[in-house]
């Protein structure tokens with residue numbers, strides 16, 4: 538098999554910003570043939586399909602109809618987080634392999650259902666956490682796992698977007714849907730990246746979470762306000778007693794030097810890791826100001842090829858799917874890909890725990906919610922039952 542016949546479910550912002558280049562202008566485009574698209578939104582479906590010449594009989598409003606009618610090997614599910622599970626499960630039940638953008642899903646019950654379907658159908662489920670392909674995190678993982686730094690004790694990570702990301706009044710809006718920041722939180726959108734990267738480096742499983750949320754800036758936006766959190770601090774306790782604070786928000790003034798200002802520091806028994814994630818070494822002085830440029834993530838090359846870890850991360854997963862379908866994926870790699878940590882299960886667990894912490898929290902000052910402590914083992918047993926939860930607690 539030369540190419541994967543891919544059905545794309547959902548063609549909103551993440552496709553506009555990242556995946557259109559993966560499919561059509563990356564080093565991985567030669568292994569992908571986008572043969573069908575499903576999205577109920579006429580504007581987005583037609584924008585994508587017109588741009589890339591997808592014929593009208595291969596454009597669908599309903600993904601079930603696409604799965605019935607198109608000849609596919611795999612699907613990429615780019616729907617909002619709470620709509621990842623149903624299309625992924627339906628596709629796997631039809632013998633297709635699946636790629637989803639992070640997070641795997643927004644609840645542990647959804648992620649568990651996806652993992653269970655992958656196990657029952659024997660299909661490959663993969664998740665694009667693009668930070669996992671950032672060369673700095675890959676190097677840190679190898680070195681941390683060699684024992685060079687000892688074990689993690691305390692970490693502080695932060696990831697703060699410019700306000701324009703969450704502001705529905707920004708023209709043009711950053712996201713396809715104006716209510717994006719109301720339907721999502723800094724935890725679901727940003728903490729997810731950092732928690733995953735931290736667990737990728739350390740391989741530590743989380744056992745407890747407590748969050749604090751600030752909602753002081755977004756409700757004041759005009760003319761349209763956002764009833765949601767500006768900023769959240771998620772404290773995670775890991776199985777070895779290590780503590781991490783992951784501070785995320787989307788209310789930095791638009792004059793910030795980077796769309797996402799982010800950094801991390803990890804203090805370990807035998808060393809320190811200090812990431813200047815948003816300082817890839819290239820800044821520009823331009824008529825609009827001074828900005829960090831991050832070609833590591835997305836690099837528009839002179840010949841039109843788009844490279845960077847934003848492409849490498851999903852591209853490598855598509856290569857795995859292609860190898861799997863051609864019978865070329867080793868058993869060792871197959872079982873590595875099926876590991877719950879690899880499938881983002883614990884990342885969703887952290888975020889679900891942080892949301893529950895805030896829901897059960899109390900208001901301690903104007904616009905400030907101090908979350909309740911959440912025992913993640915207890916959350917898992919409550920949501921999945923003792924037997925199924927045990928699979929993730931062993």
Ligand SMILES: NC(=O)c1ccc[n+]([C@@H]2O[C@H](COP(=O)([O-])OP(=O)(O)OC[C@H]3O[C@@H](n4cnc5c(N)ncnc54)[C@H](O)[C@@H]3O)[C@@H](O)[C@H]2O)c1
Pocket residue numbers: 546547548549550551552555575576577578581598599600615616617618620638639640665667712713714726
């Ligand atoms: N990799 C990343 O860094 C990254 C960045 C942004 C978003 N994401 C993830 O990508 C996913 C999509 O986010 P987005 O920002 O593109 O959202 P979006 O709201 O801009 O787009 C979602 C699209 O899915 C479509 N959709 C909704 N229900 C559907 C259904 N039943 N069938 C088919 N299509 C359906 C919508 O019409 C819309 O076009 C989310 O899971 C998000 O967390 C990942």
